[in-house]
Amino acid sequence: MPGKGPQPTALALDAPNPLPRLRSSSTSSSPLEWIPVVSLEVQCSVEHFQDGLVDLVLQPEHSSSTILRADVLADDELDSPSGSGSEELAPFLEGYRCVRRLRRRILPNRPQFDWAMEQECLFYQRRVDPEDGADDSNETPEREGLVVLLPDFEQLRQEDPQGRLPYYHPQVHALAFRYLPSSSRSSPASLRIDLVPLPSQPAVVAPLAQSDRLFRTALVLVKFTAKLCTGHADGWQKRVHHDLLVGKEEVQDLYQKLKDKYNADIAPHSPRITFRWMLASWRESTDATKHVFEDVAIAAWLMVLWREMYAESDGRPPGGFVDVGCGNGLLVFILNAEGYNGYGFDLRARKSWSAYSPAPDLRVSSIHPPSLVASCHSDPSTSAYPPGSFLIGNHADELTPWLPLLAACTPQSAFLNIPCCLHELHGRFDRQVYTIPEAFLSALPAPPPASSPSPATDLPTHPLLHPFYAPTPLALSSTASGPSVTGGRYAAYQLYLAHLTLRCGFVPEREALRIPSTKNFGMVGRRRLYEGMGEKGEERVWEELESVLREVERRGEWRARKPEGKAGDKDH
Known part of the structure; x- marks a missing residue:
């Protein structure tokens, strides 16, 4: 039974807003065609999309139980326009500007079955020109967001003689997460997933069959990505922080x-x-x-x-x-x-x-x-x-x-x-509520100076923030007799x-x-x-x-x- 709210839509091959061809990273210079897969309406901005995709890239284990974690190998901010030197770090996509290149190594949760893989995660942006006749002179120009995931097949051949992709990764040459802003005041923005098939795959024709593994994977990913992006739009903050005392x-x-x-x-x-x-x-x-x-x-x-x-x-x-x-x-x-x-x-x-x-x-x-x-x-x-x-x-x-x-x-x-x-x-x-007397809290050592935590994750600067120095997942609040908790x-x-x-x-x-x-x-x-x-x-x-x-x-x-x-x- 379908859930409430907008539902994902399978896309045909001629879906609007096609991506420009991707130049292959192999010895062949033939551009590769993107296949549109699925789209889902969302209520968020391109900034929320970017924050949500950072979460997805840095913590892939949240979207798949077969992944242990991702280790970041490189993280480069790119501020030069595409075509002026950034091609060395990111493939050129006509009309798009690569603003960030993150390289990660994904580790499997079941190393006896899967193997590690390295991947380029490329964050692009493109300014969307207003439609002809629209009066947008007083509004900030809309931007399209794009994140392209490119497996490193050269590195994969070192892990697996055949250079196969592990089970936990979609069997594709490239995967694109897209944010398409609303085309008018009455229409919402949308998330979309496109892919480039593996050369060894039989011809992939859109729309993909609902029983196709690629379609089912894309369906899960677009729903999970929408949850992350709308969560940021709604002001979601991480409630439980792990790894505060050890790595x-x-x-x-x-x-x-x-x-x-x-x-x-x-x-x-x-x-x-x-x-x-x-x-x-x-x-x-x-x-x-x-x-x-x-x-x-x-x-x-x-x-x-x-x-x-x-x-x-x-x-x-x-x-x-x-x-x-x-x-x-x-x-x-x-x-x-x-x-x-x-x-x-x-x-x-x-x-x-x-x-x-x-x-x-x-x-x-x-x-x-x-x-x-x-x-x-x-x-x-x-x-x-x-x-x-x-x-x-x-x-x-x-x-x-x-x-x-x-x-x-x-x-x-x-x-x-x-x-x-x-x-x-x-x-x-x-008891449902407990209060620690202020006299005991005042005896605690002062926490170290704040180190400017990431705004995307709002990480604490010190373990002692939990649960005594600031509002926390325990719903800490000040009372006349000292901080107390009402979280059950x-x-x-x-x-x-x-x-x-x-x-x-x-x-x-x-x-x-x-x-x-x-x-x-x-x-x-x-x-x-x-x-x-x-x-x-x-x-x-x-x-x-x-x-x-x-x-x-x-x-x-x-x-x-x-x-x-x-x-x-x-x-x-």
Whole structure:
């Protein structure tokens, strides 16, 4: 059933506004004919079209799940008219001026099936003269926008002997995204896709059949492009910012390396659990696919974070890591197998623990957080965990809010908290709104000077912008008692954890992790709030910890949650 609003229209070969012929990049100088494919009416300007196409070019993974990402190899602004030297960087198209040339390398999401490819992304403009008789003397001349995508077939032959295009790319010699301004006040502008077929393809005749793969691909692309362009026209701003604490490329590359490593079987004399075993012989009642790839992604993210944090100790926490409430233990297994010292503990052993090979350090242990924190306070020589430990709370349930306190009781420690079920220090968290007192926010270090973020993406200049220094996806707003959030219970819970993190003397930093989970926000405590204050700073932290313990005491004795029914089989 067609959706609401304008629908794409298949174009005939004689559709108006044909593109000038494209001069081939091969040894043959024969110009190549464009084939019109599909058009869609839009309510946006050429500037919105350009912003939307930049998004499409820089982040092709948003339009295709078979693409991992695109790395930018070159980005040149061209201000000289076509025909006066810019042909060396961009093919000449009569009547059009190339204003930007961006070269990208597209990486596949499935390298076992596809291969990387390089591509020229060329941004053109053309002034549209008013129709004869029209009185446009008081209006800015309309401009036509054009973005041409040209695969580098020479480079493709280095990736594939036959020089074939990978599956994730339309099987065409060139692809054109066009913005055609309205021809009159009563008609809207339109987006349009034209293509140049591969020389090896049978004769392509427009209109393409709706069952043709090229037509179906063009249909998806024109709809997605329209969504991007009209989004910019409507003032859309990115709500969730990823990769604030570590680089996207580093994490994705390591994630792919780990996936490749654990996908492969190894010699019998060196047994090791592989994904084949994990997915086929998963011993828990939960979804194997979700947990396997989620924990691999978390492991990759942590390993990259640790490279920066612990550069002086070969990218490893000096005291090892401690996975608090480790559940199925898979994250501990992966980190141990990759040479990271540390252990995980939980209330009970899981079915998977005995099957891992080589065996990770998994322990059955029950802790009473209030007593542990109190004993560390009464005897400063004691420590909750080995000094220099990195604590991990990966869906640690009722232990989640205690993680900052346990880290505060561990010298030179840091932590990552990935909250799932919403627990307070005592009982369930059920508030829809949470406010962080201004006194705690004023203790935060000043962010670095603004670096002029890109207007197209409105990227934050520092991780601490999330969620405390500016309006954010959490709908942060100032109130008489300090900033608060009204973005729902999970959003309010993040501020609650951030407040606890501040009370425990850490600077809270939030990251949207690239994991297959709806609860994908991680909160990191790696920097001390009272850096350089020495004993005075420690006293402030212990005063807060004492206050926290008194609050818990007033609400009754803290107890670990008892699993109910099938909840006892849960592995997180």
